[in-house]
Amino acid sequence: MAAFRTAAVIGASTGIGAEMVRQLAAEGVRVAAVSRRLPELEALQAACGGPEKVLVYAHDVKNYDEAPGLFDRIVADLGGLDCLIYNAGIMPRVEESEYNFGKDREIIEVNLLGAMAWFNPAGAFMEARRAGTLVGISSVAGDRGRRGNPAYHTSKAALTTYLEALRNRLFRYGVHVVTVKPGPVSTAMTEGLKLPLIIPVEEAARGAIALAKGGTGEGYVPIAWKPIMLTIRHVPSVIFRRTNI
Ligand SMILES: NC(=O)c1ccc[n+]([C@@H]2O[C@H](COP(=O)([O-])OP(=O)(O)OC[C@H]3O[C@@H](n4cnc5c(N)ncnc54)[C@H](OP(=O)(O)O)[C@@H]3O)[C@@H](O)[C@H]2O)c1
Known part of the structure; x- marks a missing residue:
């Protein structure tokens, strides 16, 4: 089990990201919390015990283009970086007969391209140090292309594959790459949706x-x-397309 002294969470203002910041800070990990909404981040910082934490x-x-410079700044401010968690993600509502490139593009930009922009400098840094853990928050949604939100499923499938490739590249340097696939979680993203087996954000x-530490x-x-996903992944396409599982 890895013991992190320092960590960065990208996409940290609400939901799973904010809760990971809270839990890591409560364990004594010094955390960099990154996302767009500064007031939410500052409230989180205050709730966690201030800038020392x-x-x-x-x-x-x-x-x-900002990611490499901000990555270096975070490493300097924290005095190193043991773990980087890319959690930023969006899942705008898409109607079943909606074909909307604007939404699709933004999903890919945030859920996938943003991850690559951060994992590149973080991967190079950890490869050079021969240590560290990279974590991507993917989803069960990446295991199968369902009809509801094609771009969201694509973004998570691509993120899962990208992380697998990074893992295969970095394992020889002692760097861990962890893919986390949550099922439905009760956050702003899922508000108003009826989803099976939904769990609290904590x-x-x-x-x-736990998966990040396990490496x-x-x-x-x-x-x-x-x-469940092992079974769903094996449902033949000819049957899968007639269901909504
Ligand atoms: N909830 C679920 O059921 C579920 C299930 C499986 C996987 N996931 C994944 O878990 C992750 C967290 O989701 P959540 O449920 O906790 O949703 P959430 O509460 O909406 O949190 C999303 C986080 O991503 C950040 N974010 C979004 N766009 C961003 C951008 N352009 N730049 C920087 N940060 C951005 C948000 O911060 P700002 O808005 O402040 O930028 C926020 O901190 C996502 O990757 C999601 O796909 C969620």
């Missing part, structure tokens, strides 16, 4: 941090999704 940075992950954050490959949160 949590440093905050306003950043839009779509400003890809449980999701706890599960994600091994991919994991579902909660673990009950593992056999």
Whole structure:
């Protein structure tokens, strides 16, 4: 089990990201919390015990060019970086007969391209140090292309594959790359949706941090999704398209 002294959470103002910041700070990890809404980040910082515990940075992950410089600043401010968690994500509502490139593009920009913009400098830094943990918050949604929100499923499938490739690249340097696949979690993202097996944000954050510390490959949160998704992944396409599972 890895013991982190320092961590950065990208997409930290609300939901699972904010709760991971809270839980890590409560364990004594010094955390950099990054996302667009500074007032939410400052409230989180105050709730966690101030700047000694949590440093905050306003950043839009779509400003890809800012990521390397901000990454270096965070490393300097924290005095190193043991773990980087990319959690930023959006899932705008998409009607079943809606074909909207604007929404699709933004989903890919935030959920996938933003992740790459951060994992590149973080991967280079950790490869050079021969240590560290990179974590991506993907989703069970990436395991199958469902009809409801094609771009969201695509973004998470691509993120999962990207993380697998990074893991295969970095394992020889002692760097861990962890893919977290939560099922539905009760946050702003899922407000008003009727979803199966939905869990509280505290449980999701706890599960994600445990997987990050374990450092091994991919994991579902909660673990009950593992056999469920194993089954769903094996449903033949000719049947799957006639269902809404
Ligand atoms: N909730 C679920 O059921 C569920 C299930 C599986 C996976 N996930 C994944 O878990 C992650 C967290 O989701 P959540 O449920 O906690 O939703 P949430 O409460 O809406 O949190 C999303 C976070 O992403 C940040 N973010 C969004 N766009 C951003 C941008 N352009 N630049 C920087 N940060 C940005 C938001 O911060 P700002 O708005 O302040 O920028 C916020 O902190 C997402 O990747 C989501 O896909 C969620």
